[in-house]
Amino acid sequence: MSVEQPSLPLNEVAPRADDRYRSDHLLLAEMIEAGSKVLDVGCGDGDLLQLLETRGIDGRGIELSREGVNRCVAKGLAVVQGDADTDLVNYPDDAFDYVILSQTLQATRQPKTVLENLLRIGRRAVVSFPNFGHWKMRVQLLIGGHMPRTDNLPATWYDTPNIHFCTIKDFVQLCDEINVKMERAVALNLYGRPLRFNAPWWFWNMFGEQGVFLLSRAEKIAKTPGRDE
Amino acid sequence: MVKVQSISGPAHAEHRAQEADHPTSQVATFDTDQPLPLDCGVDLAPFQIAYQTYGELNSAKSNAILICHALTGDQHVANPHPVTGKPGWWVTLVGPGKPLDTSRYFIICSNVIGGCMGSTGPASTNPTTGTVWGLDFPVITIPDMVRAQAMLIDRLGIDTLFSVVGGSMGGMQVLQWCVAYPKRVFSALPIACSTRHSAQNIAFHELGRQAVMADPDWREGRYVEQGTHPRRGLGVARMAAHITYLSDAALHRKFGRRMQDRELPTFSFDADFQVESYLRHQGSSFVERFDANSYLYLTRAMDYFDIAADHDGVLAAAFRGTRTRFCVVSFTSDWLFPTSESRATVHALNAGGARVSFAEIETDRGHDAFLLDVPEFFDIAHAFLESAGKTRGLADAGQ
Numbered sequence: 001m002s003v004e005q006p007s008l009p010l011n012e013v014a015p016r017a018d019d020r021y022r023s024d025h026l027l028l029a030e031m032i033e034a035g036s037k038v039l040d041v042g043c044g045d046g047d048l049l050q051l052l053e054t055r056g057i058d059g060r061g062i063e064l065s066r067e068g069v070n071r072c073v074a075k076g077l078a079v080v081q082g083d084a085d086t087d088l089v090n091y092p093d094d095a096f097d098y099v100i101l102s103q104t105l106q107a108t109r110q111p112k113t114v115l116e117n118l119l120r121i122g123r124r125a126v127v128s129f130p131n132f133g134h135w136k137m138r139v140q141l142l143i144g145g146h147m148p149r150t151d152n153l154p155a156t157w158y159d160t161p162n163i164h165f166c167t168i169k170d171f172v173q174l175c176d177e178i179n180v181k182m183e184r185a186v187a188l189n190l191y192g193r194p195l196r197f198n199a200p201w202w203f204w205n206m207f208g209e210q211g212v213f214l215l216s217r218a219e220k221i222a223k224t225p226g227r228d229e
Numbered sequence: 230m231v232k233v234q235s236i237s238g239p240a241h242a243e244h245r246a247q248e249a250d251h252p253t254s255q256v257a258t259f260d261t262d263q264p265l266p267l268d269c270g271v272d273l274a275p276f277q278i279a280y281q282t283y284g285e286l287n288s289a290k291s292n293a294i295l296i297c298h299a300l301t302g303d304q305h306v307a308n309p310h311p312v313t314g315k316p317g318w319w320v321t322l323v324g325p326g327k328p329l330d331t332s333r334y335f336i337i338c339s340n341v342i343g344g345c346m347g348s349t350g351p352a353s354t355n356p357t358t359g360t361v362w363g364l365d366f367p368v369i370t371i372p373d374m375v376r377a378q379a380m381l382i383d384r385l386g387i388d389t390l391f392s393v394v395g396g397s398m399g400g401m402q403v404l405q406w407c408v409a410y411p412k413r414v415f416s417a418l419p420i421a422c423s424t425r426h427s428a429q430n431i432a433f434h435e436l437g438r439q440a441v442m443a444d445p446d447w448r449e450g451r452y453v454e455q456g457t458h459p460r461r462g463l464g465v466a467r468m469a470a471h472i473t474y475l476s477d478a479a480l481h482r483k484f485g486r487r488m489q490d491r492e493l494p495t496f497s498f499d500a501d502f503q504v505e506s507y508l509r510h511q512g513s514s515f516v517e518r519f520d521a522n523s524y525l526y527l528t529r530a531m532d533y534f535d536i537a538a539d540h541d542g543v544l545a546a547a548f549r550g551t552r553t554r555f556c557v558v559s560f561t562s563d564w565l566f567p568t569s570e571s572r573a574t575v576h577a578l579n580a581g582g583a584r585v586s587f588a589e590i591e592t593d594r595g596h597d598a599f600l601l602d603v604p605e606f607f608d609i610a611h612a613f614l615e616s617a618g619k620t621r622g623l624a625d626a627g628q
Contacts, residue, residue: 058584060584060585066588066589066591069587069588069589070588070590070605070608070609072586073556073586073587073588073609073612073613074608074609074611074612075612075616076612076613076615076616076617076619077586077616078554078584078585078586079586079587080557080575080579080585080586080587081572081587081588081589082572082575082587087576090576090579090580091579091580092580092582095579095582
């Protein structure tokens with residue numbers, strides 16, 4: 001592993017006991033400074049945006065599904081119908097303090113381009129994704145001989161929207177490749193709770209059900225070609 | 230079911246002519262010391278704006294909503310129409326307990342400049358000649374309409390509008406408000422509209438205008454003095470336009486190939502099909518309430534509309550730094566102002582850093598959906614205004 005494992009001040013990211021919100025959402029929210037301007041890419045029904053708004057954060061969202069968008073707008077959230085693969089290019093540089101991509105990276109057609117766009121639009125990015133290196137995934141493929149399915153990823157291989165699965169190890173390598181700095185990294189267990197923070201990477205890659213990363217630009221990323229203006 | 234009607238009959242002509250100068254509405258008059266500067270270079274003075282209001286303006290004057298009407302709409306949003314007696318054109322959305330709640334908001338709607346329901350337009354009397362303006366009326370634009378509305382809002386003593394709301398040509402005015410007076414618009418709800426009129430839409434408008442002008446009763450626009458009205462031309466214009474407001478699916482669902490009051494074809498050019506009968510009715514009822522020249526002027530205003538053109542071709546530049554909260558709405562089956570147009574508006578708003586919501590509503594009812602009972606649209610309009618109202622502190626001020 002070429003990237004040095006970042007230290008993890010767990011107290012800052014540990015989710016509080018709060019039944020109203022998903023524990024991984026609480027953890028994401030803890031990574032974001034109050035009062036900042038945030039874009040949630042793939043915001044679903046807007047649960048995370050609602051949580052952020054309770055913390056004085058100016059939240060905006062993009063969501064692919066029309067039903068999701070309309071439910072968000074009906075909650076009074078500033079959400080637009082759009083596609084992470086095609087619509088992020090329309091946002092100007094440095095438009096947001098943070099751009100969140102929660103459980104969406106694996107469903108994009110161009111994860112690398114999307115990731116680059118996140119850090120062009122936002123000064124920081126928060127990315128969470130299911131870890132395909134989790135031991136249950138490995139067992140299903142190795143012993144069962146079939147594509148893995150879990151409680152959180154119940155779709156079969158032929159109807160899943162998730163077309164670009166990766167492991168925590170893969171993701172860390174991609175960040176390294178496109179010169180992205182990892183400010184924080186957390187692996188969550190099946191219940192959305194953080195794993196012990198001082199574990200080695202292989203441990204996270206084996207036992208983390210999902211990875212959550214706070215990213216920033218190591219240096220200026222070149223502008224995406226083809227953008228308006 | 231609609232009965233067969235031919236396009237004729239001067240039932241409401243006199244009443245309509247009367248509304249042009251002496252409307253059944255409140256009227257704000259602007260004398261020669263307050264001219265309306267038009268984009269064509271003419272200063273229009275004197276002129277008047279006819280308007281309706283609903284609800285009460287609060288003491289902070291923070292609960293005013295301006296509704297901008299569409300091409301053939303008028304200020305009679307939520308009261309019976311003075312010429313036709315029909316209910317207001319947006320009673321689905323405007324009223325006590327409705328999304329545009331008249332018990333919470335002070336709602337204003339004015340007839341556009343160039344219209345024929347009491348705001349100065351080609352059907353009004355030209356003070357210098359004492360006869361109707363006709364084609365002597367200067368060509369007006371969407372920005373001219375909005376400039377006139379801003380003068381009315383000034384007259385009403387309102388600084389910032391809580392919201393500006395409208396569909397189709399009304400949506401164009403909403404967007405123009407946000408570009409021309411960004412600090413005076415707290416929130417904006419542009420529905421089924423665009424920042425520019427497409428080539429296809431200009432083409433349909435040209436078809437309508439040519440139909441009017443080809444009618445011998447048009448008399449080069451001087452039909453009022455000569456005691457005629459280009460009913461057939463305006464009726465055909467309306468029939469063609471009405472098709473663009475619907476959708477294939479909606480027409481099929483409503484009429485299919487069903488016959489009108491008969492079992493078999495008549496082997497003639499009567500309205501055998503229900504859809505023909507329906508269109509004829511749309512044409513004939515429209516000419517009773519609308520002035521043909523006004524139709525020419527208002528369609529022209531829409532054709533000229535292009536916000537980006539006024540900003541060196543960069544649409545996002547028009548909205549840069551705006552603090553207005555936007556909710557853009559489109560309808561899946563609207564092929565006159567398709568979702569792609571709304572999406573382009575949203576992209577520009579995002580690029581300008583605006584706070585914007587954008588919802589596409591699934592319906593087969595075409596462009597007209599914004600005027601109809603579409604609960605999902607109402608929920609969104611309601612939630613958007615609720616959320617904006619909280620930020621504006623309206624919960625207390627409005628009561």
